[in-house]
Amino acid sequence: MGADQEPGEDSVERGGGPDAGEQAPVSILRGDDLGQLVEAGLGMVEVIGRTKPDPVPGADVVVVAEQLDDRAAGVSGGAETMMPRRAEIWLRQNRLPVVYVTVPTAATPKILAIEFARFYGIEFGSRATMPDIVNTVCAVAARTHLELVLIDEIHNIIGSRAGAEVSDQLKYFAERLQATFAYAGIEVEEQGLFAGPRGRQIAGRFTLISSAPFDYGTPEQRDAWRALVATLEQALRLHDHRPGTLVEHADYLYQRTGGMIGSLSQLVRGAAVLAIDDETERITPELLELIPLDHAATRTAPARGRGAKGKATR
Template structure:
């Protein structure tokens, strides 16, 4: 389990500086001081602030979905080593809030750390690129996103060919072998702009010797697999679907309780008793709709309140006081029947 990290506003994950800072972030939680009641007011404030900052981070759990994504892409990276063209890729698809971005970024982080461990080099190296598809993206907009990640200066008169060639040359030089493209649902192959942007991504995949991984909301509904272009994507990309955790069978309920227990173990509170949240498993499921992101927000928010009010433990009142996203507050999940027990639970 790791704690996520948000780079400064001027260094988002879609820049090499922000991405590198996030990958190298040390997620270790702060230690609890046994003598905390005897700290001076200044020391207490600093101590509490460190714990508040820790709980403000999104706690990422190594869910079965993340494990499957990492395992699948590691295999693809090896299979694609000798491929000159038509490299195989992966698409992560699912509903909003089911953990697609978490899965894709954790994949990139794991790969970059693995590359650094296996092949320590002194020269410039960028093994992973992470970009998002802008709304109503055009081919040039996509090319600019890649250039922006690399920090390449672009002249106002640079045409798409210039930008594309420069991006491909740099990524080949720095040894990029994994390209992560998020928000792929913004490409609509039924429109001319979407079709041309899709062609631009395909061109990048032919020029850059890397494995491409896409992530988006219910990509099947975004016409990503329709028409000639869609058929080509479907023939080259496998898919992994992210879903909320289910709660209909005994095994599913046990998996949910284990998830709650994992998040509970990450808390840094002095009076909280282990197992307290597990006893509220059904309540937490109903509040979060089985979404690990909503569950994490609920628990971390309650922990923050417990520090601020001095109780140092999460109570039902703390949980009741946390407002979640609109979808979680307005939709009551229906426990999945036993025949769905093999569906993959989502990530944070």
């Protein structure tokens, strides 16, 4: 039991990394470790890397989600959770190469600039001017070796009152920052992101990459899905979970989620939490059946037949 640990409080050693050998409450470690589930390597990210390998102005991409749950290259909520963890590592190296910003609804150019500043932990008073905010953000970005700017919810600028001005502000940031810009949004082409003079500018500067749920028809597609499941499974911190169990149920997991990454993450994390709560420390088909999923997954998931391989039974 650690020096600051309450009597009767469980603890666990965390293997690997700078904290190896230290003791910490199980509940704290489990919450931290389950957050790693969003850090799975994704084929869409590899596509972006192959499309625009050099972080230079103008080498930009727009990731378009066909499904709400596959926003931001298929990572539902992934960037928000992943970035603080990565930032801590990068800051130790005096670098922060990635900025993640969400475009708020009814955003204005100043609100957008403040969002950039907020990511860096910079606060401004109400009297701060746009040049003050923008110049500070650009100076910090240069000092921390910025390479990639992720702009999520880009569809929020479409049709908004200040959407054109926000688009111009993003373009100005792109000209000032020596970084690749990646926009992520939902059905942006259909909603008119590339329409009009400013839209044609965006179309001329960005490569469009559509994101969709995983397919499962060919052996290659099934292998890709199983690789994703295996990556999520490796992040589990359950004492009695047998590695490879989730991969064995890859068919069932696809049937439940319709190939949507966010839904898969929700399903696995939910089952892991139940496994901790009931002290079984392993994910079983019965636990997976107890986890309700989002409407998009239940709407798009293929019908589950009685004889489907990997089907959970109650």
